[in-house]
Amino acid sequence: MVNLEELKKEASQILKEGKVKYIIGLQSSSNGLLPVPAFIKNPEDVEKLVWNPACVYNLTLFLRDEKRRKAKEKEPDEKPVGIIVKGCDSRAINVLLQEEFIKRDDVYILGISCENTGVLDEKKLAKKLKGKKAEKVEFGEKDDFVITTEDGKIKIAAQEVLSERCLECKAHFPVIYDVLIGEKTKRNIENPFKSLERIESLPPEERWKFWKEQIDKCIRCYACRSVCPMCYCDECVVDTISFVVTPDTPAEEKAQKIKWLEKSPVSSENFVYHFVRAIHLTGRCIDCGECERVCPLDIPIRFLNKKLEKEAKELFDYEAGFDPDQPSLVSSFKDEDPEDFIR
Amino acid sequence: MEKVLLKKALPQWVKKLESYTIYSPQEEGDFWNYEVIKNAEIIDLDYLNTVLSPKKIIFPQREVLFEFSTSNEDELKVKEILPEERPAVIFGVRPCDGKALTLTDKVFGGDFKDPYYWKRRNSTTLVGLTCNTPPSSNCFCLSVDGSPHSKEGLDILMTDLGDKYYAESFTKKGDELLNSAKALFKSPTAKDKKDLEKIKAESKKKIKRQIKATEKIPAKLKDMFASPFWDDESLSCIRCGICTYLCPTCHCFDMNDEVTSSSPIKGERVRTWDNCQFPDFTMHSSGHNPRPDKASRLRQRILHKFQYFVELYKNYQCIGCGRCISKCPVGIDIIEVLEKARDYGS
Ligand code: SF4
Ligand code: SF4
Ligand code: SF4
Ligand code: SF4
Numbered sequence: 001m002v003n004l005e006e007l008k009k010e011a012s013q014i015l016k017e018g019k020v021k022y023i024i025g026l027q028s029s030s031n032g033l034l035p036v037p038a039f040i041k042n043p044e045d046v047e048k049l050v051w052n053p054a055c056v057y058n059l060t061l062f063l064r065d066e067k068r069r070k071a072k073e074k075e076p077d078e079k080p081v082g083i084i085v086k087g088c089d090s091r092a093i094n095v096l097l098q099e100e101f102i103k104r105d106d107v108y109i110l111g112i113s114c115e116n117t118g119v120l121d122e123k124k125l126a127k128k129l130k131g132k133k134a135e136k137v138e139f140g141e142k143d144d145f146v147i148t149t150e151d152g153k154i155k156i157a158a159q160e161v162l163s164e165r166c167l168e169c170k171a172h173f174p175v176i177y178d179v180l181i182g183e184k185t186k187r188n189i190e191n192p193f194k195s196l197e198r199i200e201s202l203p204p205e206e207r208w209k210f211w212k213e214q215i216d217k218c219i220r221c222y223a224c225r226s227v228c229p230m231c232y233c234d235e236c237v238v239d240t241i242s243f244v245v246t247p248d249t250p251a252e253e254k255a256q257k258i259k260w261l262e263k264s265p266v267s268s269e270n271f272v273y274h275f276v277r278a279i280h281l282t283g284r285c286i287d288c289g290e291c292e293r294v295c296p297l298d299i300p301i302r303f304l305n306k307k308l309e310k311e312a313k314e315l316f317d318y319e320a321g322f323d324p325d326q327p328s329l330v331s332s333f334k335d336e337d338p339e340d341f342i343r
Numbered sequence: 344m345e346k347v348l349l350k351k352a353l354p355q356w357v358k359k360l361e362s363y364t365i366y367s368p369q370e371e372g373d374f375w376n377y378e379v380i381k382n383a384e385i386i387d388l389d390y391l392n393t394v395l396s397p398k399k400i401i402f403p404q405r406e407v408l409f410e411f412s413t414s415n416e417d418e419l420k421v422k423e424i425l426p427e428e429r430p431a432v433i434f435g436v437r438p439c440d441g442k443a444l445t446l447t448d449k450v451f452g453g454d455f456k457d458p459y460y461w462k463r464r465n466s467t468t469l470v471g472l473t474c475n476t477p478p479s480s481n482c483f484c485l486s487v488d489g490s491p492h493s494k495e496g497l498d499i500l501m502t503d504l505g506d507k508y509y510a511e512s513f514t515k516k517g518d519e520l521l522n523s524a525k526a527l528f529k530s531p532t533a534k535d536k537k538d539l540e541k542i543k544a545e546s547k548k549k550i551k552r553q554i555k556a557t558e559k560i561p562a563k564l565k566d567m568f569a570s571p572f573w574d575d576e577s578l579s580c581i582r583c584g585i586c587t588y589l590c591p592t593c594h595c596f597d598m599n600d601e602v603t604s605s606s607p608i609k610g611e612r613v614r615t616w617d618n619c620q621f622p623d624f625t626m627h628s629s630g631h632n633p634r635p636d637k638a639s640r641l642r643q644r645i646l647h648k649f650q651y652f653v654e655l656y657k658n659y660q661c662i663g664c665g666r667c668i669s670k671c672p673v674g675i676d677i678i679e680v681l682e683k684a685r686d687y688g689s
Contacts, residue, residue, distance in 0.1 A: 029674045029676070030676055030678075030679055031480075031481055031552075031668050031669070031674065031676045031678075031679075032480070032481075032669065032674065034674060035674075036579060036673060036674035036675075037578070037579035037673055039578050039579075057673075061581065062579070065578075123373045126373075133480065217371075219395075219404060219584075219588055220584070221583050221584035221585045221588050222583055222584055222621075223581070223583035223584065223585050223672050225583075226581040226582055226583040226672075227581050227583070227672050239621065239622050239623045240623045240626075241622050241623045241626055241632075242630075243630075245628070245629070245630040246629070246630050247629040247630060247631070249629075249630070254628065262599065262601050262613070263597060263599055263613075263615040263617075264405045264599075264601065264613055264615055265404050265405060265615070266405065290672075293672075294583070294585075294672035296374075296394055296585055296589060296670045297374070297394065298371075298372050298373055298374060
């Protein structure tokens, strides 16, 4: 079981020693079970830090903000930012390093192992509790979670309420870190694409029907994009901004700017959005599942990325986020590739 | 007009309303949303708060305003497309969501009355439901001049009395609906009236969350435009569209031409929801953006709701539904932000 005190001790130490500017972690919230992001500067504030099965966030997304802030400063503080990561999140750091979005010295990584459990799926838990409200959730002693409700404490086997991605996780302890908290436990997953196969096994017409219904629900709030650490482009195809436009840009040039998709939330445009995003994440998505968690309409977006993850694995034996030095999937080419169109 | 309806007779009433398009909260997987009801038997008013409010029906996310085309002689033709007038009924409107429509009424009903909005608004009858227990743990209607049995904006308010509904109609549209199935409704007894008052009084006590001293907030915000407060509060915001798109009172829109053919020209001018959290919101064509970062966007959301709207219309532009709190991906809590702002620097 992960020791919160150990985390606080490490965090407090690096702040006191001035090793980091601040630490990106989690603290408890006023309005629900999930904690909220915390940006801790003072060593005494590390007491606020929490670590429990509701720590679903992939905090690496805030490295994007840090980079933007730094770019605006005249004399930026070059010290690293401390960041708390789980196994899946640490893979995101590797991808960001591989793409040179960040440098290794930009981050001081406090890695936490999920050992034999992971993080919970709030909806699964709600179903289990049948209307009772969970007030608190903690790691138990035996790969279980201890849930506090108004009627007291109950224990639930982690497997029953873990989020799907944890059940299919390929990196349950951090693959890159400066400090590791918890054990590198052994754990076997029989099939990392098990949930995806439910969708893959549907006949094409039914699969189309499934996706059309799901994608039609989308209100294009772009929370799935905004929460994704890999969606760091300053200019995204879905926004009608363009940094090329200045007060001197002639009207004709502006008019010629390509509009990739309409703002209307109709099937065709929604599909364009989701296809573009899925393609842009091929070989980059590390399956932290955040896009799916934040969707207010419960659209199972994770499957789109999972499908491409599977293709990359089967066709190119490629897995994202394990090696910051490997060439990226979409920008590399092997001589033995059977297709010759690219030569 | 006040009547009572046996709970089991609700589907029969719905069946009588065949000349209307009927919406009701329906369960889709793990959440509830308003959808057209296809079979009267499935009507279920034992629901949690819907993801989207009835805003999505009265002020839909996409609306065609007009079609345009050029013929061979290069003559431009424009054809206005107004929503069709088939009357609609929305069942299970939460009192706060009903009140939200009285706020969007002000926005779309000033000197210029928006015909698209009013066509739908006028042809829709809103049947509300008292929140005997709050449908979300983040409800705080009492702090923003609302109540779990408010009748504002509603045509009818129903209250669950156990095996029957107490139906109060406040408008002609409401009376028509009750009169369309006269045989199903009875006059309330003295006991029904007593039960109603008791339930209404209790419903207020069950609201857990509140903003203290909301009335002090607008004046305070006025001096906080340039405050570093917004930088700190927005640190974890990911600038998505959830808080504003789900908000029953947010009404910002964008207009675009969707061109389906360029020669001859053919297309539609379309209005879609917009929101102040997106990077291209009110961005100028020069490239200048008046709200360039997330701090200024959070400030816009809070100030619009608790300062500008109050100055313009003497109402908060928030009805306390708690949607923006429950659904924010990073737990930004409008109650907390407002209370911190109220106490800031004192
Ligand atoms: S979070 Fe959901 S509703 Fe929002 S854009 Fe993504 S898929 Fe659509
Ligand atoms: S406050 Fe929350 S819901 Fe609103 S834009 Fe920010 S992250 Fe999205
Ligand atoms: S601001 Fe939040 S609580 Fe207020 S009406 Fe909008 S969604 Fe509801
Ligand atoms: S808060 Fe933002 S989106 Fe909502 S009405 Fe105001 S400006 Fe528009």
